Amino acid sequence: MSKLKPEDLERIAGPSAGGITKITVHMGTCGIAAGAEKIKDLLLAHISEKEPADVVLSTSGCAGLCSREPMMTVERRGEAPVRYVDLTGDKIRKIFDTHVLGGNVVEECVLPEVAEIGFFGKQQPIVLKNRGLIDPGNIDEYIARNGYRGMAKALTTMKPEDIIGEIKDSGLRGRGGAGFPTGKKWELCRKTHSDIRYIICNGDEGDPGAYMDRSIIESDPHAVVEGMVIGAKAIGASHGYVYLRSEYPLALRQLEQATEDAREYGLLGDDILGTGFNFDISIHRGAGAFVCGEETSLIASLEGRPPEPKIRPPFPVESGVWGKPTAINNVETWASVPQIILNGAAWYSDIGTETSKGTKVFSVVGNVKNTGLVEVPMGITLREIVFDIGGGIQNDKAFKAVQTGGPSGGCIPESLLDLPIDYEKLSEVGSIMGSGGMIVMDENTCMVDVARYFLDFLRGESCGKCSSCREGTEVMYEILTAICEGRGKPEDIDLLIEIAGAVKAASLCGLGGTAPNPVLSTIRYFRDEYEAHISAGRCPAGVCKSLINYRIDEEKCKACMLCVTTCSVSAIRGEAKQPQRIDPEVCMKCGACSEVCKFDAVIVE
Amino acid sequence: MNDTKTVGSVLVIGGGIGGMQSALDLADSGFKVYLLDSAPAIGGTMASLDKTFPTNDCAMCVMSPKLVECGRHLNIEIITWADVESVRGEPGHFSVKLVHHPRYIDVAKCTGCGLCVANCPVRNIPHFDRDAGLPELKEEDSKRITGILGRRKGQRGPLVSVLQDINDEYHYLPEDLLRHVAHHLEIPLSEVFSLATFYNAFSLTPRGKYTIQVCLGTACHVKGAPRILDALERELGIRAGQTTGDRLFSLEAVRCLGCCGLAPVVTVGGDVFGEVTQAGIPAILAEYRKAVEVENVEIKA
Ligand SMILES: Cc1cc2nc3c(=O)[nH]c(=O)nc-3n(C[C@H](O)[C@H](O)[C@H](O)COP(=O)(O)O)c2cc1C
Numbered sequence: 001m002s003k004l005k006p007e008d009l010e011r012i013a014g015p016s017a018g019g020i021t022k023i024t025v026h027m028g029t030c031g032i033a034a035g036a037e038k039i040k041d042l043l044l045a046h047i048s049e050k051e052p053a054d055v056v057l058s059t060s061g062c063a064g065l066c067s068r069e070p071m072m073t074v075e076r077r078g079e080a081p082v083r084y085v086d087l088t089g090d091k092i093r094k095i096f097d098t099h100v101l102g103g104n105v106v107e108e109c110v111l112p113e114v115a116e117i118g119f120f121g122k123q124q125p126i127v128l129k130n131r132g133l134i135d136p137g138n139i140d141e142y143i144a145r146n147g148y149r150g151m152a153k154a155l156t157t158m159k160p161e162d163i164i165g166e167i168k169d170s171g172l173r174g175r176g177g178a179g180f181p182t183g184k185k186w187e188l189c190r191k192t193h194s195d196i197r198y199i200i201c202n203g204d205e206g207d208p209g210a211y212m213d214r215s216i217i218e219s220d221p222h223a224v225v226e227g228m229v230i231g232a233k234a235i236g237a238s239h240g241y242v243y244l245r246s247e248y249p250l251a252l253r254q255l256e257q258a259t260e261d262a263r264e265y266g267l268l269g270d271d272i273l274g275t276g277f278n279f280d281i282s283i284h285r286g287a288g289a290f291v292c293g294e295e296t297s298l299i300a301s302l303e304g305r306p307p308e309p310k311i312r313p314p315f316p317v318e319s320g321v322w323g324k325p326t327a328i329n330n331v332e333t334w335a336s337v338p339q340i341i342l343n344g345a346a347w348y349s350d351i352g353t354e355t356s357k358g359t360k361v362f363s364v365v366g367n368v369k370n371t372g373l374v375e376v377p378m379g380i381t382l383r384e385i386v387f388d389i390g391g392g393i394q395n396d397k398a399f400k401a402v403q404t405g406g407p408s409g410g411c412i413p414e415s416l417l418d419l420p421i422d423y424e425k426l427s428e429v430g431s432i433m434g435s436g437g438m439i440v441m442d443e444n445t446c447m448v449d450v451a452r453y454f455l456d457f458l459r460g461e462s463c464g465k466c467s468s469c470r471e472g473t474e475v476m477y478e479i480l481t482a483i484c485e486g487r488g489k490p491e492d493i494d495l496l497i498e499i500a501g502a503v504k505a506a507s508l509c510g511l512g513g514t515a516p517n518p519v520l521s522t523i524r525y526f527r528d529e530y531e532a533h534i535s536a537g538r539c540p541a542g543v544c545k546s547l548i549n550y551r552i553d554e555e556k557c558k559a560c561m562l563c564v565t566t567c568s569v570s571a572i573r574g575e576a577k578q579p580q581r582i583d584p585e586v587c588m589k590c591g592a593c594s595e596v597c598k599f600d601a602v603i604v605e
Numbered sequence: 606m607n608d609t610k611t612v613g614s615v616l617v618i619g620g621g622i623g624g625m626q627s628a629l630d631l632a633d634s635g636f637k638v639y640l641l642d643s644a645p646a647i648g649g650t651m652a653s654l655d656k657t658f659p660t661n662d663c664a665m666c667v668m669s670p671k672l673v674e675c676g677r678h679l680n681i682e683i684i685t686w687a688d689v690e691s692v693r694g695e696p697g698h699f700s701v702k703l704v705h706h707p708r709y710i711d712v713a714k715c716t717g718c719g720l721c722v723a724n725c726p727v728r729n730i731p732h733f734d735r736d737a738g739l740p741e742l743k744e745e746d747s748k749r750i751t752g753i754l755g756r757r758k759g760q761r762g763p764l765v766s767v768l769q770d771i772n773d774e775y776h777y778l779p780e781d782l783l784r785h786v787a788h789h790l791e792i793p794l795s796e797v798f799s800l801a802t803f804y805n806a807f808s809l810t811p812r813g814k815y816t817i818q819v820c821l822g823t824a825c826h827v828k829g830a831p832r833i834l835d836a837l838e839r840e841l842g843i844r845a846g847q848t849t850g851d852r853l854f855s856l857e858a859v860r861c862l863g864c865c866g867l868a869p870v871v872t873v874g875g876d877v878f879g880e881v882t883q884a885g886i887p888a889i890l891a892e893y894r895k896a897v898e899v900e901n902v903e904i905k906a
């Protein structure tokens with residue numbers, strides 16, 4: 001491969017061979033987990049058996065609708081692409097024979113229109129515009145969809161100040177959590193006097209329940225690379241680091257492949273696109289610590305030091321990696337940059353609300369019907385996301401809350417569902433935007449247990465430097481555990497609020513500073529649940545083991561004996577063909593019986 | 606001078622928690638106290654402890670008030686960075702000769718801001734006996750570790766990468782290797798251990814052939830992941846963080862595998878399983894048990 005010049009990009013993007021049928025299997029980590037590998041093998045077998053002409057089998061990253069995985073898209077010449085969901089071996093045979101070879105769409109396997117419109121209709125893909133459409137391992141496919149065009153524009157026609165100006169005008173704010181204006185960060189970094197500057201892509205995605213960074217890198221790694229080159233030009237950086245979470249092996253492979261390909265094409269390395277600009281990227285693997293997502297401790301980890309946060313100032317833009325000015329941005333932030341440069345600041349700032357521009361990717365997960373990644377304009381309401389895009393609550397249960405912002409965020413109750421989402425609105429109600437996790441909870445979720453869960457997470461991840469954070473999270477966890485086990489005291493709620501205030505005020509980094517949010521927001525909106533645990537000794541949602549009992553509804557039990565064979569401690573007994581009974585003395589409340597019962601006969605109370 | 610009249614001053618040797626307390630008690634009873642320590646500062650070992658037996662009190666919280674009090678007490682004179690050379694005399698009339706080590710810093714002017722510490726170019730002085738005490742390695746281990754260290758040569762801040770490489774090859778961090786790493790990279794062993802124990806990806810005990818990761822992320826939590834973990838613990842007869850007796854499975858709880866759409870998620874040896882139920886667990890494990898049996902049969906054949 002030879003190095004490219006700007007005009008070569010047009011050539012690669014030009015009309016390709018055309019006139020072929022393209023089958024794309026969506027193989028992100030989620031797709032593979034659902035069995036996409038098998039689907040691909042089956043398709044390959046069919047192709048080699050029938051040897052059809054002009055059929056291309058390709059793979060891509062996640063298509064977004066994780067709950068209907070495995071998925072594939074079939075695109076015949078001149079026809080609209082058709083999305084097939086919930087694939088199995090039989091379905092593949094049928095689709096292959098009827099659609100790929102015969103040209104007739106297999107309607108029963110297609111994603112129904114209602115779901116298609118609901119899930120995809122309200123989305124506005126900018127960062128995710130290539131998801132499921134290109135093979136992430138093939139740089140030509142990225143270039144064919146306008147890839148590296150923004151970079152070419154920035155390198156050939158814009159001065160660094162222009163690029164920064166454009167990003168500032170677009171109103172882009174950091175997608176990693178705090179929402180600091182990206183243009184301003186770059187400007188500060190550029191203004192710091194130094195011979196060397198660095199940029200970092202923060203791919204440590206520690207927020208449990210959010211996975212947009214993984215998905216972006218797995219399905220469109222070149223967008224991140226392109227964004228980083230543009231940023232490097234604007235800031236005057238010569239080297240970039242990508243800090244990638246250790247739990248994401250596939251993303252690591254895709255990104256390594258992408259940087260290698262870009263280097264061969266002369267899109268990375270020395271003399272990029274023949275413009276004389278030098279910039280390269282190295283990838284650094286994390287080792288599993290939530291606090292490493294925090295920028296100063298990420299830098300420490302990158303340098304091989306113990307990842308403890310530092311006092312700011314100096315901010316990384318003044319003194320970052322190896323003491324040099326460093327601009328650190330989130331994966332999604334970097335991936336937004338090429339589109340802004342290509343389409344202009346005005347186009348981007350047209351989308352969104354007064355203070356928050358553009359689109360944001362959310363991972364809508366938990367007890368909703370359609371789980372997956374959605375990219376929506378800022379200012380959309382929570383109700384639209386949960387009920388229109390998410391399709392409502394699973395098994396038609398009642399909605400209880402939606403948790404945003406991960407361990408630093410809070411739970412938002414039903415009364416605030418019509419809240420338009422942007423950075424300010426979310427913090428007003430005691431949560432944060434965070435990295436975009438959105439965990440929907442139904443009536444069977446206990447809010448005290450959720451608060452306890454987050455504190456358990458945080459006490460394990462606190463680096464231990466500040467005693468307020470280290471001891472405070474521990475004590476709050478102990479109090480919450482006591483409440484969940486029915487040992488709570490009436491004054492505990494006020495004590496929690498008091499400790500929360502101290503932890504917030506006295507901790508150095510954002511981990512401690514936001515650690516009390518899950519506790520405070522659940523107390524604020526669900527105080528009655530805390531009180532039920534403490535004064536009535538009852539867990540209204542039926543989650544906290546010490547406060548519940550399992551019972552079989554004799555009316556509903558059909559004596560199918562499924563639960564009897566499932567129970568690992570033989571706590572379920574009864575006569576054959578008669579309703580069964582759970583012996584509360586033996587039962588260890590694992591809930592396996594209620595999972596297997598087909599008649600909803602197991603009651604939790 | 607009357608030889609039987611005793612002098613009202615006391616020398617306390619050692620400025621740890623015991624020395625400080627003795628000095629304070631004596632000073633409060635009206636004696637002039639010289640508090641001596643061979644380290645550059647008083648405080649001793651307690652400062653490096655996290656908690657103290659039996660009350661679990663935080664060590665620093667116990668000792669810092671005493672440090673301050675010793676510093677301020679008008680009856681206490683602190684002499685640090687000095688050793689006792691000789692003691693002469695008898696009870697009531699001792700004279701002690703001290704050797705004061707050079708400090709190179711004007712104590713009267715130093716404010717303890719710590720800037721000089723951060724800026725001193727000499728770092729990472731190994732605090733253990735350089736060559737003595739390095740464990741013998743098997744030839745194969747020695748080759749592997751040399752290979753790993755060679756690959757990372759010249760990389761700035763290589764420690765985490767080296768540990769990751771060892772972890773990739775051995776699935777855990779053998780202590781002997783860590784000692785060699787510390788030696789070769791000239792990094793204090795304590796720092797190597799502080800990283801090795803900080804990150805979740807590292808384990809200091811051997812792991813089984815397959816690592817089972819149970820996601821306890823938020824999305825998985827609300828979909829019943831804790832029950833899945835309980836069920837796996839029962840099925841395997843081990844707790845999270847442990848390895849089965851036959852070294853086949855290690856069980857780990859992790860926070861989010863990035864497949865939240867398929868919650869609850871479990872991985873076995875890197876293979877991802879989505880929407881796992883308690884009832885489905887035996888079937889998943891059986892596959893891996895079978896794979897190993899097949900392997901064993903092949904080896905025997
Ligand atoms: C405890 C903690 C964890 C964080 N985790 C992440 C993370 O996983 N990913 C991320 O991009 N930013 C994370 N951040 C935010 C970063 O410190 C930093 O603000 C961000 O990477 C800046 O990029 P942005 O301006 O593009 O948002 C975390 C912050 C804190 C305090």
Ligand code: FES
Nearest residue numbers: 820822825862865
């Ligand atoms: S929460 Fe379990 S995979 Fe994300």
